[in-house]
Amino acid sequence: MDTIKLEEQVSTMTQFRKDILTGLQASPKFMQAKYFYDHQGDLLFQQIMKMDEYYLTNAEMDIFSNQSGDIADLIASENSPFDLIELGAGDATKSIHLLKELSQRKLEFSYLPIDISANVIRHLEEVLPKQLPGLDIKGLNGDYFKMLDKGISLSNRRKVVLFMGANIGNMDVEEANAFCSTLNAYLSKGDMLIIGFDLKKNPKQILAAYNDAQGITAAFNLNLLHRINRELGGDFNLQSFEHYACYDPDSGACKSYLISKKEQVVHLDEETAISFAAHEPIYMEISQKYSLPEIEAMARVTGFVGKHLFFDANKYFVDAVWIVD
Ligand SMILES: C[S@@+](CC[C@H](N)C(=O)[O-])C[C@H]1O[C@@H](n2cnc3c(N)ncnc32)[C@H](O)[C@@H]1O
Structure with a gap:
């Protein structure tokens, strides 16, 4: 070493x-939730995602497996090369649908997954190029903003940031607002954020x-x-x-x-x-968990404009597309 x-x-x-x-x-x-994810923690979280009770994964999977074409349309409407930065990428089983869609369209982009787990980044760098030949991938292992800083400095292209899996839900509302404001400050006008929220539902x-x-x-x-x-x-x-x-x-x-x-x-x-x-x-x-008005308010106070909402069939979950104002 x-x-x-x-x-x-x-x-x-x-x-x-x-x-x-x-x-x-x-x-x-x-204790801080980011420390859950050692090797065993990654494996246990994968099991959680497969549990019947854990509706979140299926709901967001429904959005990405059925609506990645529409999400790609929104990303491609800008018609310029971009960096797709995924915060807390995990095993990318949902985002791979979007990566496939973007790759098939032969759009010019780099995929920069960020994760605090070294196992996760190693795995993605090994597996994704086999599944998506030609994918330009550079994994960034570390904390969200430290790695975002590094990722953003790699090119002058516009940025599309993915923050899925209701990771924003692992912060209280005040922390989530501060997080989105900080994220906004790293980005430039017109950059896009696709962010997942678990919706309030049957308690x-x-x-x-x-x-x-x-x-x-x-x-x-x-x-x-x-x-x-x-x-x-x-x-x-x-x-x-x-x-x-x-x-x-x-x-x-x-x-x-x-x-x-x-x-x-x-x-x-x-x-x-x-x-x-x-x-x-x-x-x-x-x-x-959030209501739609609460999500809209968060976009507004943290410097974004809401562009679109993608729901799963049950309306359990939403991936919101926000643009930097
Ligand atoms: C709940 S999982 C979600 C994974 C994936 N985004 C999905 O939707 O399936 C959270 C991921 O974020 C990563 N993570 C948690 N806190 C982090 C932090 N502060 N910085 C970077 N990555 C973090 C974890 O290692 C884990 O892979």
Whole structure:
């Protein structure tokens, strides 16, 4: 391994430790969702996407498998080369429909998937050129804005940014507004953002998606404790924590927690001890749901103009197309 790669790994590890410590020493305790995705986390998330209860993936898949032609029409209407930047690309199983459509039309574009998971980027760079020969792909492994900064500086072409999978839902409304404003500041007038939102719907259906009967979501959350044990030398006993999810239909916030089953002390290393009271929660993740007026308001206050809304057949989910004003 070369020195720069090693330094990058050490700095990623130091940041991971810092963020986990900040969260565990806060009151109430929390962890950052971006750390879910180690190798095992990627695999568990793929299982979540296949669960019957997790309607989100099928809904957005419905949009991309049936309406990628219309999405490509919107992108191509500008009639100039572009960079397609995907934030949090994952395994690109949905965006591949759009990539196929754009490639078939022989449009001049580069695909720049960004993901915090090195496994994901390695996988995409290996697999996509086989599925789409001639695809110009450059993977960017790291945090959204750090990599966006790098990606944007690669060319002067117009940008089309994809932010799918309701990743925006993993921020509360205030954070999501700040995120979209920052994104807007990186882009130029006329650039396009295609952004997925899970819509407010039957609260029972929403809660079931984050509290599945098989316990895969629970395993996904608990995996972060396992990652802390492995990578930071922690001694979390996974049996002593349990997954808890709740949905507030008023605010649209679906939150998941790990609850300490008893009073206990967990060590991150020899010097760092974290005390838990019985039933104390660690706030793990938010999955925020939106109404259409709330989505429209977000576009407006963050410097975009709404151009089009793509719905799945059940109207569970929407991919909104916004243009930088
Ligand atoms: C919920 S998955 C969605 C994947 C894909 N977009 C889809 O719709 O199927 C979220 C992806 O975003 C990545 N991710 C999460 N937080 C990130 C961050 N702060 N910076 C870069 N990537 C991130 C994860 O590694 C994961 O692959």
